[in-house]
Amino acid sequence: MPIWSTADKVTSEKVLALDAYWRARLGNGPIPCRKLFDPSDLRDLLPNILIVEFADDPWKIRYRLIGTKVVEMSRLDFTGRRLDECAFQTTDEDIWYQAYKMVGERSAPVYGRATIPIEGADNQHVTEEFGIFPLTHDGTAIHQCIAIEDYTPIDRLIPPDRIRPMRMR
Secondary structure, rough: OOEEOOOHOOOOOHHHHHHHHHHHHHOOOOEEEEHHHHHHHHOOOOOHEEEEEEEOOOOOOEEEEEEEHHHHHHHHOOOOHHHHHHOOOOOOOOHHOOOHHHHHHHHEEEEEEEEEEEOOOOOOEEEEEEEEEEEEOOOOOOOOEEEEEEEOHHHHHOOOHHHHEEEEE
């Protein structure tokens, strides 16, 4: 599965930029506090950002904010939905569950790549590189994550509406 515990394999400038921002807010603790994140600092990244919260336990993930680029690429605004309600159209649908589980178990960021098929085009796909970074309210427990998704440049002949749409279960 294409999930990593370090940023060594990350090629996305956007993922690396959020990684640097997250690390700059660590202070003395293992997880930065959510209140240290200012959206105006992340203006260029906001279309690609997701804010998720852990509800009930670390395996119940609820999407609180979905950036406009993520909505465009998913072809669905899943703000307010739980991870288990979403049927993501990647070639490895379980990647999101595994990535968030890894964040919860390690209390540390995870990185990875997902492949999204193009509708009606055999062997054509968009590669999505992502980073998921834990956040806390109390200094210890993970309450939220800030995540970012960056997509390979899409050929102008393949508009986002040709990407296989996400659907709800």
